[in-house]
Amino acid sequence: MNPTPKRFPPTFASHRHPAPIRRPGASARKLPWGLLLVLALLLGCRPGEERTADGRVVIDYWEKWQGFEKDAMAAVVDKYNASQDKVFVRYVSQSQIDRKLLLATAGGNPPDVAGFWSHTVVSYAEKGALLPLDRLMKRDGLLREDYIPAIMDGCCYRGFVWGLPSTPATVALHYNKALFREAGLDPERPPQTVAELEEYARRLTKRDADGKITQLGFSPSDPGWWSMMWVYWFGADLVDKDARRLTAGEGDGLTAYEWLDRYADEYGRPALRRFEAGAGQFASADNTFISGRLAMQLQGVWMSSFIDQYNPSLEWGVAPFPALVEGGMGTCIVESDMLVIPKGARHVEEAWDFIKFVQMQENMELLCMGQRKFSPLREVSPSFASSHPNPYIGLFRELAESPEARGVPRMTLWDQYRAELGIAFEEIWVRDTPPAKAMDLLMKRVKPRFDRANAAWDRIAEMRLRDWSQQ
Amino acid sequence: MTARERKKLMMGLLFTSPWMVGLLSFTVFPAIYSLYYSFCDYSVLNPPVFIGLANYQELLFDSVFWKSTWNTLYFAAIFLPLSTGAGIVLAVLLNAATRWKGALRAMIFVPSLVPLVALGILWRWILNGEYGILNWGMQLVGLPMVNWMGEPETAKLGLVIGSLWGIGNSVVIYLAGLQEIPPSLYEAARVDGASNLQQFRHVTLPMLSPVIYFNVLMGLIGVMQVFALPYVMTDGAGGPLRSTTFYTMYLFDHAFSYLNMGYACAMAWVLFAIIASLSAVAHRLTQDRVIYGAN
Numbered sequence: 001m002n003p004t005p006k007r008f009p010p011t012f013a014s015h016r017h018p019a020p021i022r023r024p025g026a027s028a029r030k031l032p033w034g035l036l037l038v039l040a041l042l043l044g045c046r047p048g049e050e051r052t053a054d055g056r057v058v059i060d061y062w063e064k065w066q067g068f069e070k071d072a073m074a075a076v077v078d079k080y081n082a083s084q085d086k087v088f089v090r091y092v093s094q095s096q097i098d099r100k101l102l103l104a105t106a107g108g109n110p111p112d113v114a115g116f117w118s119h120t121v122v123s124y125a126e127k128g129a130l131l132p133l134d135r136l137m138k139r140d141g142l143l144r145e146d147y148i149p150a151i152m153d154g155c156c157y158r159g160f161v162w163g164l165p166s167t168p169a170t171v172a173l174h175y176n177k178a179l180f181r182e183a184g185l186d187p188e189r190p191p192q193t194v195a196e197l198e199e200y201a202r203r204l205t206k207r208d209a210d211g212k213i214t215q216l217g218f219s220p221s222d223p224g225w226w227s228m229m230w231v232y233w234f235g236a237d238l239v240d241k242d243a244r245r246l247t248a249g250e251g252d253g254l255t256a257y258e259w260l261d262r263y264a265d266e267y268g269r270p271a272l273r274r275f276e277a278g279a280g281q282f283a284s285a286d287n288t289f290i291s292g293r294l295a296m297q298l299q300g301v302w303m304s305s306f307i308d309q310y311n312p313s314l315e316w317g318v319a320p321f322p323a324l325v326e327g328g329m330g331t332c333i334v335e336s337d338m339l340v341i342p343k344g345a346r347h348v349e350e351a352w353d354f355i356k357f358v359q360m361q362e363n364m365e366l367l368c369m370g371q372r373k374f375s376p377l378r379e380v381s382p383s384f385a386s387s388h389p390n391p392y393i394g395l396f397r398e399l400a401e402s403p404e405a406r407g408v409p410r411m412t413l414w415d416q417y418r419a420e421l422g423i424a425f426e427e428i429w430v431r432d433t434p435p436a437k438a439m440d441l442l443m444k445r446v447k448p449r450f451d452r453a454n455a456a457w458d459r460i461a462e463m464r465l466r467d468w469s470q471q
Numbered sequence: 472m473t474a475r476e477r478k479k480l481m482m483g484l485l486f487t488s489p490w491m492v493g494l495l496s497f498t499v500f501p502a503i504y505s506l507y508y509s510f511c512d513y514s515v516l517n518p519p520v521f522i523g524l525a526n527y528q529e530l531l532f533d534s535v536f537w538k539s540t541w542n543t544l545y546f547a548a549i550f551l552p553l554s555t556g557a558g559i560v561l562a563v564l565l566n567a568a569t570r571w572k573g574a575l576r577a578m579i580f581v582p583s584l585v586p587l588v589a590l591g592i593l594w595r596w597i598l599n600g601e602y603g604i605l606n607w608g609m610q611l612v613g614l615p616m617v618n619w620m621g622e623p624e625t626a627k628l629g630l631v632i633g634s635l636w637g638i639g640n641s642v643v644i645y646l647a648g649l650q651e652i653p654p655s656l657y658e659a660a661r662v663d664g665a666s667n668l669q670q671f672r673h674v675t676l677p678m679l680s681p682v683i684y685f686n687v688l689m690g691l692i693g694v695m696q697v698f699a700l701p702y703v704m705t706d707g708a709g710g711p712l713r714s715t716t717f718y719t720m721y722l723f724d725h726a727f728s729y730l731n732m733g734y735a736c737a738m739a740w741v742l743f744a745i746i747a748s749l750s751a752v753a754h755r756l757t758q759d760r761v762i763y764g765a766n
Contacts, residue, residue: 274601416729
């Protein structure tokens with residue numbers, strides 16, 4: 001076997017090694033490959049410590065990003081690799097990272113650092129698959145107070161910090177100013193209340209002679225990514241304070257679904273579904289908002305990148321999602337990508353060193369600017385907002401700092417609850433199922449598992465909390 | 472056993488050992504373990520905890536489990552007869568074709584080589600409710616437009632249509648079977664005054680019955696595990712309203728999204744029992760109707 005260094009694609013600088021990696025067990029290179037494979041299969045392969053030729057420890061960092069988002073983190077990784085001579089971060093982009101991390105962790109061979117989401121961290125943390133970072137943070141002087149509270153909340157579970165933010169996101173109402181003008185609406189005054197949203201949507205909707213919707217004012221199901229959190233806009237919650245009771249179908253939650261039902265009734269379900277059928281892929285010029293067929297759309301901070309890419313001439317604005325009452329503040333959904341250290345990672349100190357590096361204000365801003373998001377840190381340099389390509393970045397940050405900013409519930413059963421909330425939404429939106437019945441069906445499907453999950457936690461809570469506090 | 476025979480045996484075992492190691496490591500061992508896990512509360516990340524039959528009991532009361540089972544059986548009940556009928560008809564036509572035989576065979580077979588993910592993306596567009604080419608064709612002949620993948624009532628039919636795209640494999644097998652039928656049987660039938668239809672009914676179908684049986688059985692096993700096409704065409708959601716949530720999709724959700732690997736293993740063994748039962752029923756129903764050459 002030729003001992004020349006492994007070659008990496010030239011496009012991603014972070015993949016290039018400064019020097020050849022010396023792999024352990026190089027003396028075995030003369031053995032037949034087939035025999036090695038069989039031995040590896042039989043014994044289970046857990047590679048030893050890898051080092052670069054100049055002696056740097058190689059750590060693996062798995063991320064989920066592609067395109068410009070991947071490149072933004074690659075710039076930070078490159079900067080880290082150039083900043084010191086002890087650690088080399090090998091940055092690999094993975095699809096379905098949560099599933100791959102699940103299997104790699106179960107197999108005892110996880111990466112040293114992984115990019116995760118705030119909504120997946122809970123179930124992995126509760127099952128003991130992640131390392132709590134509190135001890136390391138305390139040792140090195142990193143404080144929870146250094147971050148925007150709603151974003152740090154998304155990193156925490158049961159009082160422990162499980163990851164530190166990489167890039168956060170909030171969602172807001174994006175609207176088409178040209179269509180506002182056409183409809184006789186003030187393009188500088190987006191809807192302030194839910195009632196106004198309904199009124200604006202009516203004026204912005206157009207139909208052809210057959211009754212087919214050719215332009216829609218607003219659709220709660222486009223893009224539908226937050227349909228499971230629909231109750232948030234109406235002041236309700238998905239679980240109670242201690243996450244021991246499901247509350248989506250109670251009080252204001254039910255009101256939210258009744259509003260949804262009325263909205264679908266008003267426009268006609270077949271007409272709405274026909275409009276949805278013509279919607280193209282999100283990241284395309286066929287996107288309903290980007291193509292000008294949908295006048296108002298709930299979207300995240302990332303939307304400006306796609307507008308610039310697919311329809312730079314679009315005249316658009318951003319506003320907080322309308323409040324229920326005049327003068328109120330609409331709820332804002334906040335989520336965050338984060339960096340975690342999986343349990344069983346071989347290079348915890350090196351992984352932590354890299355995570356700390358990303359958390360430095362300068363590096364965080366490099367990353368967030370590259371991904372066209374806002375910084376999760378409380379401290380932001382004055383030039384960050386002024387040079388940011390998204391003209392509304394300040395608003396997205398304000399939304400994250402707002403007391404109405406909310407993330408997904410901190411519960412292990414979130415993935416199942418989310419799926420069932422989506423089905424309840426569809427039951428009302430598509431099938432015209434009465435909201436109370438849809439919520440009743442949801443409770444029947446989720447509650448038994450939810451109660452069992454809580455009971456399971458009760459059995460292991462003491463042991464888990466003790467373990468975590470000692471890690 | 473002589474020394475020479477022993478040596479031959481050892482060589483044989485040595486050369487088949489990669490396959491045997493693979494079979495044991497990646498099929499037999501996981502299968503045995505999955506049976507054990509089906510009796511456990513197992514999240515993959517934590518050690519399994521034995522809970523007896525609890526997973527199987529829970530399945531009985533899981534409405535989504537029943538819905539996904541129904542969806543799968545419904546899909547199988549429509550797809551299998553259609554694919555079998557269309558496969559036989561296409562094979563007979565190809566067998567009879569005198570010109571462009573090779574090109575026609577390639578046209579039928581090549582679509583089955585398209586990767587399933589690409590096929591899924593392609594059919595999403597073909598079946599698009601507003602701009603799909605299928606709706607365009609239907610409008611040309613005066614039929615109303617159908618929001619194929621947007622309505623719970625039509626989504627499964629849309630998947631059936633998309634899946635029929637890949638029947639080229641079975642057509643090739645039918646074609647091989649047709650070419651094995653001795654021409655003397657047709658000659659004898661013609662001498663007796665049989666029409667083309669009668670020849671097909673009394674010569675082709677009986678002589679092709681072992682191939683039909685094989686294709687139906689393989690098709691049944693495959694269709695009960697349908698996954699990739701609906702997964703791609705619905706972004707993994709199985710919508711609308713779970714109308715395209717097939718058995719293996721729900722199993723996959725439990726295994727890798729909900730971290731209920733024990734429950735997913737129980738589902739896998741139930742699926743095995745369903746497929747084995749259906750296969751046994753199919754065997755029982757057809758054993759007197761399949762005519763082998765030796766008979």
